Amino acid sequence: MPDISPSHFDFAFQTSSKAPTESILKLKKSLDHADSLEDLHSAIVEVRAQREALANTLDKHVSANQLAQSQGLRRLNLLRAQLGSALSQSHELTSTLSSASFVASGLSSRVRRIDLEQSRVREALDYVNNVIELKSSVQGAQAAIDTRDWDRAAWYISKARGLPPALITGKFAKAMVPTAEFPDYPEDTLKEASKSLGAIFLREFNKAAQEKDMETLTRYFKLFPLIGEEKEGLQVYAKFICGIITAQSRTRIQSRHEGANNMSLFYGLAMTRLFENIAAIVNQHAPIVERHYGKGRMAKVLDRVQDEADSQGGLIIDTYWDERSVARLLSEIQAYGFPHLVSSFALNRSSGGGPGRVGSPALDQITGRMSEDEVVDLKLVGELAREASVMLNRWSLYRKFIGYKWYDYSNEKNTNESGSVLYMPELLKNSNFAKKVTTKLGPAFETMSTFVFRRSVEKALQLEELPDHSAVYTAESPLVTSVVEDVMYIMNIILQQSLDTGDLVLIKNILNATRRILESDFVGAMQRKLRDEAPRAVSNVSNSNSTSSSGLVSRLSTPPLIGANVKRGSGGYGLAGLSGSDEIKLRSFMIYINNLQVASDYSERIIKGIDHDSSLPFDDDATKAKELLDSLCRSFQARCDELMNDSLQVAFKQVVSTRIRNLTHSIFKNVDFMVSPKSQETAEFNGTLQPSEQFNIEWDTLMAGFTKVMAPKAYTKFISHAAVLLSKTLETRVWSLEGKVNELGAIQLDREISRIIGKVSNGRYKLREKFIRVAQIIMIIGLDDAEDEEGIQWVLTNEERRRARSIRVERRA
Numbered sequence: 001m002p003d004i005s006p007s008h009f010d011f012a013f014q015t016s017s018k019a020p021t022e023s024i025l026k027l028k029k030s031l032d033h034a035d036s037l038e039d040l041h042s043a044i045v046e047v048r049a050q051r052e053a054l055a056n057t058l059d060k061h062v063s064a065n066q067l068a069q070s071q072g073l074r075r076l077n078l079l080r081a082q083l084g085s086a087l088s089q090s091h092e093l094t095s096t097l098s099s100a101s102f103v104a105s106g107l108s109s110r111v112r113r114i115d116l117e118q119s120r121v122r123e124a125l126d127y128v129n130n131v132i133e134l135k136s137s138v139q140g141a142q143a144a145i146d147t148r149d150w151d152r153a154a155w156y157i158s159k160a161r162g163l164p165p166a167l168i169t170g171k172f173a174k175a176m177v178p179t180a181e182f183p184d185y186p187e188d189t190l191k192e193a194s195k196s197l198g199a200i201f202l203r204e205f206n207k208a209a210q211e212k213d214m215e216t217l218t219r220y221f222k223l224f225p226l227i228g229e230e231k232e233g234l235q236v237y238a239k240f241i242c243g244i245i246t247a248q249s250r251t252r253i254q255s256r257h258e259g260a261n262n263m264s265l266f267y268g269l270a271m272t273r274l275f276e277n278i279a280a281i282v283n284q285h286a287p288i289v290e291r292h293y294g295k296g297r298m299a300k301v302l303d304r305v306q307d308e309a310d311s312q313g314g315l316i317i318d319t320y321w322d323e324r325s326v327a328r329l330l331s332e333i334q335a336y337g338f339p340h341l342v343s344s345f346a347l348n349r350s351s352g353g354g355p356g357r358v359g360s361p362a363l364d365q366i367t368g369r370m371s372e373d374e375v376v377d378l379k380l381v382g383e384l385a386r387e388a389s390v391m392l393n394r395w396s397l398y399r400k401f402i403g404y405k406w407y408d409y410s411n412e413k414n415t416n417e418s419g420s421v422l423y424m425p426e427l428l429k430n431s432n433f434a435k436k437v438t439t440k441l442g443p444a445f446e447t448m449s450t451f452v453f454r455r456s457v458e459k460a461l462q463l464e465e466l467p468d469h470s471a472v473y474t475a476e477s478p479l480v481t482s483v484v485e486d487v488m489y490i491m492n493i494i495l496q497q498s499l500d501t502g503d504l505v506l507i508k509n510i511l512n513a514t515r516r517i518l519e520s521d522f523v524g525a526m527q528r529k530l531r532d533e534a535p536r537a538v539s540n541v542s543n544s545n546s547t548s549s550s551g552l553v554s555r556l557s558t559p560p561l562i563g564a565n566v567k568r569g570s571g572g573y574g575l576a577g578l579s580g581s582d583e584i585k586l587r588s589f590m591i592y593i594n595n596l597q598v599a600s601d602y603s604e605r606i607i608k609g610i611d612h613d614s615s616l617p618f619d620d621d622a623t624k625a626k627e628l629l630d631s632l633c634r635s636f637q638a639r640c641d642e643l644m645n646d647s648l649q650v651a652f653k654q655v656v657s658t659r660i661r662n663l664t665h666s667i668f669k670n671v672d673f674m675v676s677p678k679s680q681e682t683a684e685f686n687g688t689l690q691p692s693e694q695f696n697i698e699w700d701t702l703m704a705g706f707t708k709v710m711a712p713k714a715y716t717k718f719i720s721h722a723a724v725l726l727s728k729t730l731e732t733r734v735w736s737l738e739g740k741v742n743e744l745g746a747i748q749l750d751r752e753i754s755r756i757i758g759k760v761s762n763g764r765y766k767l768r769e770k771f772i773r774v775a776q777i778i779m780i781i782g783l784d785d786a787e788d789e790e791g792i793q794w795v796l797t798n799e800e801r802r803r804a805r806s807i808r809v810e811r812r813a
Contacts, residue, residue: 023050130163141193150204150223153197158226160190194227201229202236209240222292230293237289238304241281245305249274249312253319264383267320268390274312275398278305282405290409298409302402303427309398310432317391317441324384326444332376333451340458341521344528378455385448388441389497395437396502399428400617424618442506450513453494457521460486466591469584472708478598479591479709487522488602495629499612504621508628515632518603519639526595530647533589535582535654575705576655586655590709593647596640597711607633644714652721656702660722663698664729667691673737673745674809692755699759716764723760723770730756731774734781738807746781746808753778780804 027046034040137160144153160168168187201220208216217240224233252270282302289298321327406425428434460483473479491514498510575583575590607629616622671691703722706715730753741749753774761767776796781804783789794801805811 127167130167134160134163134168138189138193142189145193145196150197150200151219153193154201154223154226157190157193157197157228161228194229197227198224198229198232201227202232205236205240209243218288221288225293230297234289234293234297234300235304237285238301241285241301241305242308244281245274245277245308245312248277249315253315256319256323265387265390267316267324268387268394270316271313271391271394274309274316275394275401278309279398279401281305282401286405286409296409299406302406302409306402306427306431313395313433314436317436320387320391321440321444324387326384329376329381329384330444330447333381333447336376336451336455338454338458340462341454341525344461344525376451376455378452378459381448381455382452385445385452386497388445388448389500391441392437392445392501392503392506393497395433396500396615399424399502402428403618422617422619437503438505442501442503445501446506446509446513449494449498449510450517453490453514454517454521456490457483457487457517457525460490461525466588469587473594473711478594478711480594480598481591483522483525484595484599484602487518488599488606491518491603492606495606495610499610499615499625502615502617502621504616504624507625511628511632515635518636522599523596523636523639523643526592527643529592529595530589530643530650533585533592534647534650535586535589537654537658575709576703577701577705578655586651587709589647589651590706590714593644593651593714594709594711596644596647597714600637600640601713603636604633645717648714648718648721652718652725656722657725659702660725661729663695663702664726664733667694667698668733673741673749675742675744675748677744690752692752692759695756696759719760720767720770723767726756726760727771727774730771731777734774734777734807735803738803739809741781741807742809746778750778750782777804777807781807 027043027050030039030043030046034043137156141153141156141160144150144156168190201223205217205220208214208220221233221237224230224236249270252273256266256270282298282305285301286298289301290296403422403424406427463482463486465482467479467481471477471479478484494510494514498507501507575587578586610629612625612629613622616625668691703719706718710718734749734753737749757768757771757775761771772795776792776794777800780789780796780801783805789801796804
């Protein structure tokens, strides 16, 4: 029996593991299931066979690898021989390069020495040439001076000044340049020549300036920088420009008493000409200065020009102040007490806000005092304010012009890191004219503008006229009193003039004063008018002779007096179904409500139309001005809306609310919603008016006139009150039908209520929202099953929905 050890099986298994998977599994299976000696012999034979096959495979693999290895070794030996040959050659090349490197190092050293010598020779040659040029320039300048050729002399000195200063003062130049004819050192010779030429140029420049010989003047102006006298050239040039400005300004001021020149806006035009001349001169002369004197030199001229602008501008303001007697006028303005406004407040307080102010002895007495106390000429103040506005506006435009030009001329930075923002130069901030504007002209303009606006409001109220009684409201011709257009027109002028000044502090003060006047005087006056014209409560009486089954006749319990400023028109009156004095008083009340709405809309339109960006270019002044304007608009609109809402509530409560309640009660008074098919046919055959048809007639009688009188926004608010009240009264009426509606009656009720809601809303979706409760109640009444109520966003509570379902007679059982 052959020796069978575990190592044989292990080896067989291990080697077989690299064989195909099926052979391994088969061999392992035969070993695991060997139950007898024969099976074991058979498995051993298979293992041995597998082992022999594997040994043969390994022998073949080793033989193949040994052949490849021997071939590789032969190639390595060949490469080793080649590497030895290359190494020998490299040693020879290193020896050759070492000797060449030594030779190259010597050559490089000699080349560097030659280059150094050459550079020194070149420097010496340049130095000698410069000395020769210096000598020729000195001699040429002296020769040109002797022959009075100033242009050539300046050119020679410019050439000499362009040489290195160390050369001019060097020992070699001092030894070589002086001659027997010009024995002085070149530095001294040049200084003396420049000084001499400077005096000559100054003399000739002033002479040309007196003779207004611009060609000669420009010629000598160009020569100053050639001889190193830039400062003197810029000074005399600035002096010349200032002389032109001064002469023109004085001539204009001195002509103020000559006939047609003694007119309004004369000083505004004088200020305009002053700044226009300066701007034209700066634009014209800046390129010349920068071309011959260099970038940034014009800033020095501009600084001197600004001093002259301060002087002449201040002279114009002082002359305006004295000639126009502004100080006296300001004192009169301060003393003016606005008697009409004060008296209207006083009369309103004394009379308790009631009507009947016409023909009062107290009013006549106060009116007489008004004519005596009115010593301030509004037209004169307006003209002076306008003239001051023109001067301030020209100063603003001049600042804008100089602001942009200054950063071009001075090379200073204009913008910050966040973006392009124009900053006002210190030249303008610290100018004497700016101080005079801040302390004198600006406050005077503020005082006059405030007075003009408030006095105009006062005068507009004094001369107020109501529109013709036959007129109707249109977008092109709003139904308002004359005071609205007068006040808004003046406000537009005042706001525009204040923005044109370009002074944010002045703008803020004027806007604050304008807001106080609008809210206190204008809105206060409208409040007193509305209180005087407020309608009194009316009563409703059925008129059996009316074509409607429930016609309404409205009367005032006590007919009020009609204001004297109301214009009577031809034809009957039909506002809210009223007539005579009742209708006139209600119409006047609605017109004053229109005053508030239209004034609010006009103010917004005016403020949105103002261009504040171009008037305020510096820093973030434009943004701040826009915020101030928007604040004024919002505040005034809020004040108008508050008073308008209160007034609409008064009109609604006094004239409409009771009649809406009575109307709702009337149209449903004799209506039966226990409908049978026979009774429905009978009602249609008899032509009986349905509740919605009666409502339409009475609603038009009550509300149609308001659409012709009221501003659209005011009417929307007014009818919103009516819709809320009508919704509540309809809901109350529907709740009162509990147990009185059958299936056909529910359909009829739904139809009638829907028609009423459609009549009132008239396409206005927001008004339909006022009726959502009553609409949902009607919907529940008409639904056949409670399951149909699912999927609806209810505003009714569960208890209210249960109660609405029980309105139907069928459901109560």
